Structure formats: structure tokens, C-alpha cells
Amino acid sequence: MSEAQKQVLGVLASGRGTDLQSIIDAVERGEIHAMIGVVISDNPDAFALMRAKKAGIPAICVNRKQYEGREPFEEALIKELEAKGVTLVVLAGFMRILTPLFVRHYKGRILNIHPALLPSFPGAHAHRDVLAYGVxxxxxxxxxxxxxxxxxxxIAQAAVPVLDDDTESTLGARVLEQEHKLYPQVIxxxxxGRLHVDGRHVRVDK
Known part of the structure; x- marks a missing residue:
């Protein structure tokens, strides 16, 4: 069995799940050689859960509001991920900051996509911050x-121009198009097994 065939993805999402859909579609097209073992949301109303169910993927809500503290919440996340044999955690619009408890458990096995060119404009309001700064x-x-x-x-970045008449919505839509291409490729x-980390540097084997 190849390394690719062994991978089981666990996708964490809080909202619409458009990045999740791009991953589902890429798996179905054979562009990601892995299976999605589970989709988990902290939001019971997240449309991402409906996308998972439609695709026949186990969809679970671990509602943050039902846990007193971040670590009990994350322990519940880990329990669900472990139960599905997840080997790679994929954050797809997951609107929670993960504590060291979770990050250390999956050290080197958590990917995230951010809608800006890091290290510039981190945080939850990237498009607003980009437009305010004038880049x-x-x-x-x-x-x-x-x-x-x-x-x-x-690991990888994709660039888009910021137009003079951009709003958060128009800029966000253009960035999202690139997210849907880049994230499945990196996964x-x-x-x-092409990614190799050396400190802050990630090398991608050809």
C-alpha cells in the first residue's frame, strides 16, 4: 500500500464549506489519493456538514458551546478523529484557534489555508485588513x-491582484477561486510524501 493510499483526512470546518467541497471534488476526481474519514464542525448549522452528508462522508458536530473550556472541546475532537483513523487534519474555514494540546497531538499533521499572503495579515479579518492597508x-x-x-x-501560496474598487466580498471571491485550486494540490x-520541513522552510519534492 502506498503512502497516499494510507492517508485518511479529517476535515474541520465551521461554515459554508466551500474549501471542503473543493477537497471532496478532488478526491472524487482522483486528484487526491486519500479518503475523507470524517468532517467535523463546531457549528451545528454549518453547511459543511450538509456537504459531507451529501457526499456520503461521516459528518459530526462537536459543539464548542457544550464544553467548559477549550481543552475538553479539543479532547472531544481528537476522540472523533482517532475513531475514524485520521492521519491528516485539514482545517477548512475552522474558526477556532487550536491549543497546544491539539497541535502537539497532531504535530506535523495539520494543514490550514489562510486567505492572505502570510506572514502578512494573519487572523480572522484578512480581506478587511488587506483593503485597509492598501496593498x-x-x-x-x-x-x-x-x-x-x-x-x-x-508550504505554498497563490497571488491575486487587489483592484481599486474591491470590496471584502469581491476580493474574497477572487481569493477563494485560488484556494480551491491550491489546497487540494497541497493535500x-x-x-x-513530497513535503519536507526544515525549520521554517518546506521543500516540495518534484
Whole structure:
């Protein structure tokens, strides 16, 4: 069995799940050689859960509001991920900052996509911050997750122009198009064993 065939993805999402859909579609097209073992949301109303169910993927809500503290919540996440044999955690619009408890458990096995060119404009309001600062280029970044906020080693980035008449919505839509291309590609690189981390540097084997 190849490394790619062994990988089981666990996708964490809080909202619409458009990045999740791009991953589901890529798996179905054979562009990601892995299976999605489970989709988990902290939000019972997340449309991401409906996307998973439609695709026949186990969909679970671990409602943050039902747990007193971040670590009990994350212990519940880990329990669900472990039960499905997840080997790679994929954050797809998951609107929770993970504590060291979770990050250390899956060290080197958590990917995230951020809607800006890190290390610039980390945090939850990237498009707003980009427009306020007046930069001419934005984009998206796929990175490994560490114990900081949007601070892990960068794997790949895609750039888009920032237009004079952009709003958060128009910029966000253009960035999202690139997210849907870049994230599945990076996940496949991981599944193929092509990513190698040396400190802050990630090398992608050809």
C-alpha cells in the first residue's frame, strides 16, 4: 500500500464549506489519493456538514458551546478523529484557534489555508485588513499549523491582484477561486510524501 493510499483526512470546518467541497471534488476526481474519514464542525448549522452528508462522508458536530473550556472541546475532537483513523487534519474555514494540546497531538499533521499572503495579515479579518492597508497584491497561503496563529511553516501560496474598487466580498471571491485550486494540490503533495520541513522552510519534492 502506498503512502497516499494510507492517508485518511479529517476535515474541520465551521461554515459554508466551500474549501471542503473543493477537497471532496478532488478526491472524487482522483486528484487526491486519500479518503475523507470524517468532517467535523463546531457549528451545528454549518453547511459543511450538509456537504459531507451529501457526499456520503461521516459528518459530526462537536459543539464548542457544550464544553467548559477549550481543552475538553479539543479532547472531544481528537476522540472523533482517532475513531475514524485520521492521519491528516485539514482545517477548512475552522474558526477556532487550536491549543497546544491539539497541535502537539497532531504535530506535523495539520494543514490550514489562510486567505492572505502570510506572514502578512494573519487572523480572522484578512480581506478587511488587506483593503485597509492598501496593498496591491493578496492571495492565499497553505501552511502547517503550529502553536501560534497563522504562523506555521508556509508550504505554498497563490497571488491575486487587489483592484481599486474591491470590496471584502469581491476580493474574497477572487481569493477563494485560488484556494480551491491550491489546497487540494497541497493535500495531494502531503499524501504523496513530497513535503519536507526544515525549520521554517518546506521543500516540495518534484
Amino acid at each position: 496591491k497584491v493578496s492571495g492565499c497561503t497553505v501552511h502547517f499549523v503550529d502553536e501560534g496563529t497563522d504562523s506555521g511553516p508556509i 495531494e503533495w502531503y499524501c504523496e
